[in-house]
Every structure is written in structure tokens, then in C-alpha cells.
Amino acid sequence: EPEVTQTPSHQVTQMGQEVILRCVPISNHLYFYWYRQILGQKxxxxxxxxxxxxxxxxxxxxxxxxxxxxxxxNFTLKIRSTKLEDSAMYFCASSEALRGSQPQHFGDGTRLSIL
Amino acid sequence: LAKTTQPISMDSYEGQEVNITCSHNNIATNDYITWYQQFPSQGPRFIIQGYKTKVTNEVASLFIPADRKSSTLSLPRVSLSDTAVYYCLVGSTGGNTPLVFGKGTRLSVIA
Incomplete structure (x- = not known):
């Protein structure tokens, strides 16, 4: 089954540094998304x-x-100058561009840790 | 976006059927009901989606009454690997519509 892939799985960065998170959406999908999940939150x-x-x-x-x-x-998310509060799991998702309701499919995320 | 209410947590023994009910009193005509599953340190995984009546796939069934103000996700014969957080989402998922996740239902399957 095709899937969304994300790299790296874990990124550790010093505060103030730039970080780029990478995603390869499912090949025939045309809508792309980024979500994040701070530990223990929605x-x-x-x-x-x-x-x-x-x-x-x-x-x-x-x-x-x-x-x-x-x-x-590829579909990338860049954070220009990271802050401590940017520490979270970042999920990429993609969906098809067909009429009607098309579910979004998620990757397994990049865990971003800001020191 | 329709607000959803689902139990915070549920426990079940292996082999049992689990039903998680979600209330969505303000569901709109164009809204679909979508359920996702999330394991720790993984992304949400699409389980099932429906608009009305009953939908079944290889993983679960989704029951939606005629008034569509609630829905029930049914997991047949759960195993330990079904321990996860289950999210009920209601809205139009066409195009670029952002998904709005609540806190979900934490299902714990016990041996």
C-alpha cells in the first residue's frame, strides 16, 4: 500500500537554527498538509x-x-529560526484530488527536539 | 466544523468487540464522519469514513443512524495491537480542508 514517508525520523537542533523537514507524499496525491503534535497534546x-x-x-x-x-x-517544511516551543512531532499528510470526500493519509512524523 | 464528543478512555479484553461512540449533534449536510487511529510516536492512520447508514472494511465497521448526530466505530475481536487512540472527525474532507483533531478515545486492550 502506498504511504507518505518522512525524513528524518528524529531531528535535534539548537535553538535559533534553521531546520527543514522532508516529506514524500503518495505519488498521485495533489493536496499536501503539515500538522504538528506537541507531546501529550492534540x-x-x-x-x-x-x-x-x-x-x-x-x-x-x-x-x-x-x-x-x-x-x-518532495514536500518540505522549513522553520527559519527554531524556538524551544517548536519541539513536537511534525506530520505530513496528503490526499487525492477527486470529487467528494478523500481521506488524508499521514506519515509517521519527524520528532523535532530543540535544545 | 461540527464539535465531537467521545469517551476519553475505554478498556477491553482481547477477542471482544469494541464499540466507540461519537456524538456530533451539529453535523452539517455536507459533512462526512472519519475515524483515525494513532499509536504512540506514529502518525494518525485512516481507518474508515462514512456519510450514512453502515460502512464496513477489513478493519472496522462504522454505524451511522438516520439523524447522523452520532456514529459508532466497531472493532471486531480486538487484539493487544489495537491499543491506541481513536479519533472521530466530522467535516467536509474535500480538497484542502484541515482536519481538526480532538483528544480522542484511548483504547487499552488487556490480555
Missing amino acids: VEFLVSFYNNEISEKSEIFDDQFSVERPDGS
């Missing part, structure tokens, strides 16, 4: 992306965050 939406542009973003997704689809397969 899964929170960050941003959705379609047709090479951001469709929607949450309040969490401030100027320190950016997303990019640099080629036909």
Missing part, C-alpha cells in the same frame, strides 16, 4: 498546499514557517 493543523501554493494556514504557521514543493516528489 494533533494541530499547520498548513495545506495545492497547485504550488498555500491554500490555508493556521495561526501557528507564522513567518518563521515556510513550505515548498521543490520537485515532483
